[in-house]
Amino acid sequence: MDIDLRKLRYFVAVAEELHFGRAAKRLYITQPVLSRQIRALEHELGAQLFSRNKRSTELTPAGHQLLEDARPLLASAAALGRRIEQAAHGAPTFTVGFMPGIIVTAAVRVLAARHPELSIGVLRTSWDDQTEVVHNGRADVSFVRMPVDRQGLRLRPLFSEPRVAVLSADHRLADKQSIGVADLAYERLLQNPDAVPEWRDLPERPKAEPARPAFTGVEEKLEHIATSGGVVVLPLSTATFYTRSDIVHVSIEDIGPNQVCLAWSADRRSPLIEEFAGIAGDQA
Structure with missing residues (x-):
């Protein structure tokens, strides 16, 4: 079975937006055209991809599977195009x-x-x-x-390499030679808790999750640590890469390496x- 990559791109846009109007706007096409392309793709695959009513658009089980497989396929196609273009131009x-x-x-x-x-x-x-x-x-x-x-x-x-806790220079733990992950139980973690499962799974940590910050890079996290507090756990080489006088890093004894x-x-x-x-x- 041949799959049209253009239809796949249309499908991924709808699957990510879960709204045909927003997806059509993102793709710079009209909504009727998008709807026809999705119906054609469903016909080619022999499966319903979306469950729609007047209030919502949801992925079906087949739609979820296609989304999982479509993203790497489209990425591979884009990578192939880049390599061919590079080879053709020098x-x-x-x-x-x-x-x-x-x-x-x-x-x-x-x-x-x-x-x-x-x-x-x-x-x-x-x-x-x-x-x-x-x-x-x-x-x-x-x-x-x-x-x-x-x-x-x-x-x-x-x-x-070891992972370390990165803190403001005036933090209560800043002068320690090393700490345990339990010492951070009540600290605000400025990164996805899944990135530090040892902290996430602490039994003594407060049950209420802090709001997950929308930081896009290490620099933003460090700026927030210096100005407003909080902590991040980073590989040692990353922590030393961002050397600044108002930030310190402290070894964590009971946490695995990166x-x-x-x-x-x-x-x-x-x-x-x-x-x-x-x-x-x-x-x-």
């Missing part, structure tokens, strides 16, 4: 994504020395897009901090990627 390229605090210079230099004809770029990522850049083709490989969604990826473990892996698309069979993975492993 020298071969290779892009390495990396999270703050992770130094990739040595591995990049080795690859550059082996392949002087190769144009190598680096791309700084964040918690939100560290694997997305591989799926959508912006990076060939990415140094990622676990945990990540492993679907559609190959991962090579490289190294692990693991760093090299990630790339499971669909790609590139000798260059395999070679770089070997280089990264040797440099770790």
Whole structure:
């Protein structure tokens, strides 16, 4: 069965908006056209994707499954387009994504020395897009901090490092050599609690969840810590990357380390990627 990628993009827009009018506006098409395309896709697949009434639009079980599979498929298609465009317009390229605090210079230099004809770029990522850049083709490989969604990826473990609590310089725990995670039980965590399950699952932590902050990066979290309090738990290299006099980091004795892996698309069979993975492993 051949699936029209354009119809898939239309489907994903409706699935994310759960509103045909908003999805049509986002896609710059009219709502009747969008409705016809979705009906055509349902006919091609032989399954109802949405349950609609006058008040709401919901995904059916088949719709949920298609959304799960459509996103990586569209990302792979976009990545393919980028690679073809790059190949058609000049020298071969290779892009390495990396999270703050992770130094990739040595591995990049080795690859550059082996392949002087190769144009190598680096791309700084964040918690939100560290694997997305591989799926959508912006990076060939990415140094990622676990945990990540492993679907559609190959991962090579490289190294692990301690995690630390980052606090304001005048915090009650700022002068400690080390603390336990229970010392943070009543602190306001300025990140998704799922990123720090050891804190999330503390039995003595207050039951009421603090409002989840809408911070988009480490810099915003640190600014909030310095001005308004709170705490984040970060890998040591990330904490030391953002050195400032009004922020300190303290070791946490009873919390596991953060693991760093090299990630790339499971669909790609590139000798260059395999070679770089070997280089990264040797440099770790």
